[in-house]
Amino acid sequence: MGINFHRRFFCFFLAALLFLPLVSTSHSKTQKDNPNLDQRVRNFLDSHRRSWRDMNVSEMDGKILYDLIIKNNYKRALEIGTSTGHSGIWIAWALSKTGGKLITIEINEWRHREALSNFEEAGLSDYIDARLGDAHELVPKLQGPLDFVFSDADKGWYKNYLIAVLPKLEVGGCFTAHNVSGRRQYGIGEFLDYLESLPNMETTIDRSSWSGISISYKKSEK
Numbered sequence: 171m172g173i174n175f176h177r178r179f180f181c182f183f184l185a186a187l188l189f190l191p192l193v194s195t196s197h198s199k200t201q202k203d204n205p206n207l208d209q210r211v212r213n214f215l216d217s218h219r220r221s222w223r224d225m226n227v228s229e230m231d232g233k234i235l236y237d238l239i240i241k242n243n244y245k246r247a248l249e250i251g252t253s254t255g256h257s258g259i260w261i262a263w264a265l266s267k268t269g270g271k272l273i274t275i276e277i278n279e280w281r282h283r284e285a286l287s288n289f290e291e292a293g294l295s296d297y298i299d300a301r302l303g304d305a306h307e308l309v310p311k312l313q314g315p316l317d318f319v320f321s322d323a324d325k326g327w328y329k330n331y332l333i334a335v336l337p338k339l340e341v342g343g344c345f346t347a348h349n350v351s352g353r354r355q356y357g358i359g360e361f362l363d364y365l366e367s368l369p370n371m372e373t374t375i376d377r378s379s380w381s382g383i384s385i386s387y388k389k390s391e392k
């Protein structure tokens with residue numbers, strides 16, 4: 171136990187102290203901080219809190235989508251059913267931190283235009299590719315790969331959207347669908363039965379809000 175031992179121990183201790191923060195925060199380090207944008211989005215959400223009237227998700231559901239993207243560091247997102255953009259804003263806000271981008275599809279021109287103006291006002295336009303058109307035609311033509319999908323358009327087509335998107339969804343990716351709490355609602359039972367029959371999808375239903383969101387992770391290719 172000479173002076174050399176103490177010196178070596180001290181050096182090791184110093185190195186551990188220097189490198190520990192790098193290891194323990196490596197995940198969050200890859201996500202971008204943009205306090206100005208955060209403030210702009212928060213201001214937008216605060217000022218529009220009571221003005222979402224076009225079948226938009228609740229704030230609670232928006233936060234669920236946001237958290238899923240942040241937690242899994244998703245980057246290539248698709249939303250089916252933009253409406254005026256409430257869920258799109260939560261999704262794109264998360265993507266602004268992971269370095270990702272959202273494709274969102276809406277068939278109604280007035281809602282699509284409202285969404286564009288909301289995305290602009292929230293400062294999130296750069297993170298969103300908003301497309302006007304019929305998702306029945308556009309979704310099967312998408313290139314992929316995708317790692318996050320939010321299905322919130324016509325419920326009777328949910329199963330078809332899932333079938334079209336699954337081959338483009340990366341392993342580890344997540345397919346979410348809104349308003350699935352009523353299994354007897356048109357299209358929902360059929361969608362959930364199909365989803366639960368897939369051996370490579372692990373599904374839970376978040377019932378913290380009345381609408382219910384299915385959250386399905388792709389575990390393997392087949």
Ligand SMILES: C[S@@+](CC[C@H](N)C(=O)[O-])C[C@H]1O[C@@H](n2cnc3c(N)ncnc32)[C@H](O)[C@@H]1O
Nearest residue numbers: 225226227251252253256257276277304305323
């Ligand atoms: C429940 S709203 C979406 C709400 C939106 N996700 C939000 O939280 O702000 C459903 C939207 O899907 C759109 N939609 C329905 N069928 C569609 C289709 N075939 N292609 C694209 N959009 C469709 C409707 O026009 C409507 O705006």
